[in-house]
Amino acid sequence: MRKEVEERVPIAPELRAPNAHGQARWWAQLGFRTGEAASLGWMTKRNGWAITEAGVRALQEFPGTEFYRELARQYRARRLPPQNTDGPKPVPANTGRPEPVRDATPAAFEQFQQNLEYARQLVDGGRNLERLAVGSFDVTDLYRAAWTQAVAALDHWVTREIVDRAVGLALTPDVPRPDKFNNLSIPVELFEKVHHHDEPLGEMFRTHLERHFSFKTFQNPEKIKEGFAHVSEVNLWVRVAEVLTGQDARNPITADGVRTRLREIAWRRNNIAHTADHDSDRPGQKTPITADEAEATIGWLETMAIAIQLALGDSRPEASPDTIRTTPSAAEAGQAGRSRGKRTWDEPSFLQAVERYCPADVRDTLLAVYRHAESHPSFHEYYFGEGEYPSVTAWFNLGSDKASVWSVYTGPAKSVLAVNFGSVRNHGASRERMARLAERLGVLPGSARLRDQLESADYEKYPSLQPSALAHPEAKETIIAALNEFLAGGILL
Numbered sequence: 001m002r003k004e005v006e007e008r009v010p011i012a013p014e015l016r017a018p019n020a021h022g023q024a025r026w027w028a029q030l031g032f033r034t035g036e037a038a039s040l041g042w043m044t045k046r047n048g049w050a051i052t053e054a055g056v057r058a059l060q061e062f063p064g065t066e067f068y069r070e071l072a073r074q075y076r077a078r079r080l081p082p083q084n085t086d087g088p089k090p091v092p093a094n095t096g097r098p099e100p101v102r103d104a105t106p107a108a109f110e111q112f113q114q115n116l117e118y119a120r121q122l123v124d125g126g127r128n129l130e131r132l133a134v135g136s137f138d139v140t141d142l143y144r145a146a147w148t149q150a151v152a153a154l155d156h157w158v159t160r161e162i163v164d165r166a167v168g169l170a171l172t173p174d175v176p177r178p179d180k181f182n183n184l185s186i187p188v189e190l191f192e193k194v195h196h197h198d199e200p201l202g203e204m205f206r207t208h209l210e211r212h213f214s215f216k217t218f219q220n221p222e223k224i225k226e227g228f229a230h231v232s233e234v235n236l237w238v239r240v241a242e243v244l245t246g247q248d249a250r251n252p253i254t255a256d257g258v259r260t261r262l263r264e265i266a267w268r269r270n271n272i273a274h275t276a277d278h279d280s281d282r283p284g285q286k287t288p289i290t291a292d293e294a295e296a297t298i299g300w301l302e303t304m305a306i307a308i309q310l311a312l313g314d315s316r317p318e319a320s321p322d323t324i325r326t327t328p329s330a331a332e333a334g335q336a337g338r339s340r341g342k343r344t345w346d347e348p349s350f351l352q353a354v355e356r357y358c359p360a361d362v363r364d365t366l367l368a369v370y371r372h373a374e375s376h377p378s379f380h381e382y383y384f385g386e387g388e389y390p391s392v393t394a395w396f397n398l399g400s401d402k403a404s405v406w407s408v409y410t411g412p413a414k415s416v417l418a419v420n421f422g423s424v425r426n427h428g429a430s431r432e433r434m435a436r437l438a439e440r441l442g443v444l445p446g447s448a449r450l451r452d453q454l455e456s457a458d459y460e461k462y463p464s465l466q467p468s469a470l471a472h473p474e475a476k477e478t479i480i481a482a483l484n485e486f487l488a489g490g491i492l493l
Contacts, residue, residue: 440482
């Protein structure tokens, strides 16, 4: 392709000079615009590149080269940070003299794709050396380097994307901001430079944010979600899973599935970086890695980043009118039946326990209830337990207050779903609302007397649905329908 371009297009001498990576500068200007198109929803990259219906409409509406101009225009308007409009800029001292050619810093996502391309080049180089049967060093270390490069590319892109979006929020004061954005700490020095010395807000704020986020890493899903919460209130991983599933309905993926894959990639990167990819099952040996594995990881990170862009969208969603506490009070923790100091367990350990301890039918029900929670508009947060075996409690907004609605307790003997009537009773749920929930759940095996037992205890109980109930063929549909009705206020419209 480069040869064809060179034969047909005159290329200035300064563009033939090498850039910082040793490549001709014009090479960096030549490439497919698939990444930009995908970030606008015109293409997808789940299992190879494909054009979406929106992309087809764009091709029809903007024929020929007009399509590329429109793509560039929309990408600048919708995906790049706004230009600083704080006032006139000082005139450079060398105005009127030719400036040396500099490599401009590419946009965040463009740089991300460039960095992934460097990782792919490492994989290609490793493949070529394997074909030559090079034995003077371990060729697979190139695949490990590519893996590490790809994770670093993601980390760097997330940081730049957060900063770009935060600067955009600062420069558009009429747009509602997330609570985490409003609670960012700003040095007095920055305020004085902007307020008293007319320094440009965008530049000063960007410099501060870059310094603030330079000490953070964005490689695991919890940190990535926490970072993007500064600029968006989207339920990130639920929305990303919806985007990915929409791109390939034959291979649906859940929010915890996305998080698990990302954790696995980050864990392998850490193993490579900190132990030289030590294989714990084979002391003194490295964990095997192939070119295909490294290439698949690079492709998946690119696909996920595109999905994150689509999940975040162009505009910033309005902040919720409710002020949500980050943690419940000590009294509430007691109502939930456990302490919330140190969190011993986490999502990976909980998912592993469900897989290990639960029969298939029970596992399907528990995972369906677990995944339903964070997709519900009233969902607040998961809290993972500290007991001998992994557990998780889901907290929801009941309208007047937040409460723990259910808990899953796992173990080798059995795993159960506890419905926390005692908690919701103490946080504003009406008697009628709780009675309806008990009645709905009472159709499951072993639960026929559930409502009567709760009535006699004034709903101050935390009854558990046993494995026999959870294994029922219609258990997950029954439980989720009951929870939806309860969370809607007792009446499902």
